[in-house]
Amino acid sequence: MRGAPVEVLRRVPLFTDLTKREVQQIARLFKERRFAAGETVVQEGSGGAAFFVMVSGEATVFIRGKKKKVLKADDYFGEIALIDDGPRMATITATSDLVCYGLTYWDFRPVVEANGRIGWKLLQRMAKMLREARED
Amino acid sequence: MKRVVPLEKALDDTIFGSKAVGLGQAIRDGLPVPPGVALSGAIVEAVAAGEQPAINEVAKWVGPLGGPLAVRSSAMDEDGAAASFAGQHLTLLNVPSADELGSALSQIWWSANSDSAITYRKRVGLFTRPSVGVVVQALLDPDTAGVMFTKNPVTGDDERVIEASWGLGESVVAGIVIPDHYRVDRAGQVLERKPGLKRVAVRTVPGGGTVEEKVAPELVERLCLDDDQLLELNRLAGRCEQVYGPGRDVEWAIAGGTLYLLQCRAITQAGR
Numbered sequence: 001m002r003g004a005p006v007e008v009l010r011r012v013p014l015f016t017d018l019t020k021r022e023v024q025q026i027a028r029l030f031k032e033r034r035f036a037a038g039e040t041v042v043q044e045g046s047g048g049a050a051f052f053v054m055v056s057g058e059a060t061v062f063i064r065g066k067k068k069k070v071l072k073a074d075d076y077f078g079e080i081a082l083i084d085d086g087p088r089m090a091t092i093t094a095t096s097d098l099v100c101y102g103l104t105y106w107d108f109r110p111v112v113e114a115n116g117r118i119g120w121k122l123l124q125r126m127a128k129m130l131r132e133a134r135e136d
Numbered sequence: 137m138k139r140v141v142p143l144e145k146a147l148d149d150t151i152f153g154s155k156a157v158g159l160g161q162a163i164r165d166g167l168p169v170p171p172g173v174a175l176s177g178a179i180v181e182a183v184a185a186g187e188q189p190a191i192n193e194v195a196k197w198v199g200p201l202g203g204p205l206a207v208r209s210s211a212m213d214e215d216g217a218a219a220s221f222a223g224q225h226l227t228l229l230n231v232p233s234a235d236e237l238g239s240a241l242s243q244i245w246w247s248a249n250s251d252s253a254i255t256y257r258k259r260v261g262l263f264t265r266p267s268v269g270v271v272v273q274a275l276l277d278p279d280t281a282g283v284m285f286t287k288n289p290v291t292g293d294d295e296r297v298i299e300a301s302w303g304l305g306e307s308v309v310a311g312i313v314i315p316d317h318y319r320v321d322r323a324g325q326v327l328e329r330k331p332g333l334k335r336v337a338v339r340t341v342p343g344g345g346t347v348e349e350k351v352a353p354e355l356v357e358r359l360c361l362d363d364d365q366l367l368e369l370n371r372l373a374g375r376c377e378q379v380y381g382p383g384r385d386v387e388w389a390i391a392g393g394t395l396y397l398l399q400c401r402a403i404t405q406a407g408r
Contacts, residue, residue: 031184031185031186031242031245031246032184032186032242033242033246034239034242034243042251043251043252046251046252046254046255047251047254047255047257047258048251048254049249049251049254050249050251085254088251102246102249104249106249106265106266
């Protein structure tokens with residue numbers, strides 16, 4: 001299989017406003033990445049430049065050392081890094097062997113730069129997310 | 137450019153990375169490098185993306201090498217003056233055959249795009265898209281291997297500093313053992329022989345990967361290089377300096393009585 005599952009990507013808040021065709025365009029850019037059980041998938045505070053969708057396996061999310069939740073197939077993480085390639089906000093550890101699909105900042109950015117419609121929708125969605133975060 | 141070429145035809149480090157081009161230069165200059173091919177950054181990425189034509193092209197070139205294989209990253213801006221990617225990008229030893237290469241290339245591509253690699257790139261001021269070429273070579277099964285500095289990296293003295301241990305050189309590079317330590321002057325006179333504590337040897341295992349194997353007690357502190365081998369290493373150091381210039385950091389291996397050059401790069405400011 002090439003690319004990430006479209007139906008999972010359509011549930012990612014950042015991509016909610018995109019059409020199926022636009023999501024398919026992005027899904028094709030994902031590459032498979034495997035992690036062994038026990039491996040640190042992302043490290044809180046470290047630089048990050050990829051967004052991942054989980055296909056199988058289980059991972060645990062920690063923030064400042066405290067266990068926050070367990071991720072399973074069809075869960076995703078790291079989407080904000082696609083926009084700002086900023087530091088990771090949590091540590092995620094593989095609790096079993098993981099198969100993920102990952103998309104890097106460098107692969108995502110040219111799509112957005114070349115497609116104003118996608119860029120505008122992402123901008124609107126980011127504004128909504130920011131507004132919601134301020135209201136919380 | 138999605139390309140695979142024999143190592144000796146890897147000429148452009150913006151396409152194949154500095155390790156591939158360095159080894160290609162070594163072969164063209166008659167240095168003893170194990171046979172192999174260079175994969176461009178673009179074809180490595182295409183394989184990582186699951187593109188079948190790219191997978192077929194790589195298999196066509198790598199198949200004749202047989203197996204097992206050593207699969208080493210060769211980053212475009214690797215080993216530059218400001219940024220050394222040693223330790224950031226993966227090397228996979230003992231990939232059983234061309235059939236398992238796709239997964240190995242995917243791991244190497246992601247190692248250049250991992251969080252730790254990104255963090256490192258930012259720290260050294262690199263904000264460009266990572267691209268990683270790959271060198272695929274027949275994997276040696278060495279009796280002895282290690283590293284050699286063509287001048288002393290600590291004192292700057294004009295002498296060869298050699299560190300050696302049993303089995304694959306990864307035990308030396310990764311600091312798994314205290315290697316034997318030798319100093320040899322340019323004329324080949326051995327200035328110092330200091331046995332290390334080589335309790336394990338890194339060996340290949342059937343089916344892929346490597347294992348740390350216990351070394352027989354009588355070999356733990358026995359010197360693993362004799363004077364003839366030190367002389368040969370000294371000659372290799374001289375040839376490397378002729379080809380690449382002074383101050384080289386060389387990875388080498390002795391398999392079946394033959395000395396091979398695995399990598400040659402400039403000594404970094406901090407040594408190794």
